[in-house]
Amino acid sequence: MRAPAVQGTYFDGLSARAHPVTLVLEDSLEINGRDLRLAWPLADLAAGDTARPLMRIGPAGHGARVEFTDGALAAALEERCPDLYRTDPSASGGRLRLVLWSIAAGISVIGLAIYGVPAIAVRLAPVVPAAIEARLGGAVDGQIGKILGDPPVCDDAPARAVLDRLIERMTADAGLPVDPAITVRRHAVANALTLPGGRVVVLSDLIDQSRTPDEFAGVLAHEFGHVAAHDPMRALLAASGSSFLLSLVLGDLTGSTIIVAVGQAAISAGYSREAENAADSYSVEFMRRSGGDATALATILERIAKDEDKDDGKAEFASLLRSHPFTTERATRIRAMAGTETVGRRILDETEWATLKGICRNVPPKTAK
Ligand SMILES: [Zn+2]
Structure with a gap:
């Protein structure tokens, strides 16, 4: 059943x-x-800040807003929007949450002094509330767009439909903490970045460089492994350390200096060897289950490694390599895990793959980087 519709006024x-x-x-x-x-x-x-019954709400940091006077809708929003009164937590059920988080953050600051940041990040990342992680992901996403020079989003409709079906197939019953949201941006570097809140940014050159749909899907599945393990949140916590925890206490979650640092880290820094291996295991499992070639990830990694060895100044893969280190070693491990039974399978047929490859046909040609 749909919730009742309420009359309101929108301002852009x-x-x-x-x-x-x-x-x-x-x-x-x-x-x-x-x-x-x-x-x-x-x-x-x-x-x-309005006098009831008038209520005015909008996405934080945006000018757009809606106004309405329906009390039931106001109450429902208060119950379901975690950050409705971020600057005034006492006005809603957000207070208890904030108190709990302050306690958690306080304990963690002590933990920091004892164990150091990474150990704490590992323990804290999975318990960060989904709403907070989602907001951080949005902020980091915006920041990464800026760092990369706002590359245009590729969303040719037929290609997008193929991609959405592929994602659906790969993540069905995967038990991921959130449904991943994939954005493709036109960019002359082959890479995929996973951000907090299940956001995955695919740079279009990764699709261009993939010789089979399974190579691309294998990388995507690897990123889903990072989503499953909350690795971006760990990285964010580790990169920002106590300042992030402090910002939790103060309520300034999207404090810009932190987000800038984290956006930069998400692009240039890789995860630990353990985190990469775990994400590879996920990839093998996802690919096997969804009918793909589980060894294709190894194939593209090996090509990346070779590309790097050539050192002909092109190094298209430099970025993917940097954010996904230990390439050769990983490829060997992936092949060992995957075995031979999936070799040669195709996760998309030729027509679907050709359609997906054209996902950037709706945006102007990429500029050289
Ligand atoms: Zn990775």
Whole structure:
């Protein structure tokens, strides 16, 4: 059953024009009006300072907002939006959460002094609330876009449909903590980056460089392994250390200096050997289960390693290599795990693969990097 629709007014944050809309609270806040269809993630929503019954909410950090006076919708949002009153936690159920987090952060700061950051990061990462991780992921995503020079998003509709079906097949019953959200951006470096909150940014050259759909899917499955293990959150905690914990206590989660540092780290730094091996094991398992060639990840890794050895100044793979180290050793391990029974299988047929390869046909040609 759908939640009841509530009348409201939408402002785009750029002009003063009021747009009449209907609001429906589902998994996100859906906003429908003439020529307008939006779905705002609940984790992003913040409320403005208004006198009841008027309520004004919008995605934090954005100018866009909706106003309404429906008490039931207000109550439901208060219950379901973790950060609705981030600057004023006492006004909602957010207070208890904040207190708990302050205690956790306090304990962790002590732990930091005793064990050092990485040990604490490993323990803390899986218990960071999903809503917080989602917001951090959004902030890091924006930051990475900036660092990479805002490469355009590739979303040719037929290609996107192939990709979505592939992701669906690979992650069904995979038990991931969140459904991964994959964005493809046109960029002349072959890489895939996993951010907190299950966001995966694929740079289009990775698709260009993949000779089979299974090579691409194998890398994607490896990134899903990082999602499963909360590795980006660990990296974020390790990179920002006590300043992140302090920002939790102070409530300034998206403190810009931290996010800049983390965005940079996500691009240039790799994970530990253990984390990479674990993600490879996931990849083998995902590929085996979803009908792909589990050894294709090893194939593309070996090609990357060779590409690097050549050192002809091109080194298309340099970035993927840097963020995914121990290439040759990993390839050997993957082949050993995968065995031979999946060799030669194709996770997509030729037509689907050709369609997926054209995912950037809707954006202008890439500029040389
Ligand atoms: Zn990795």
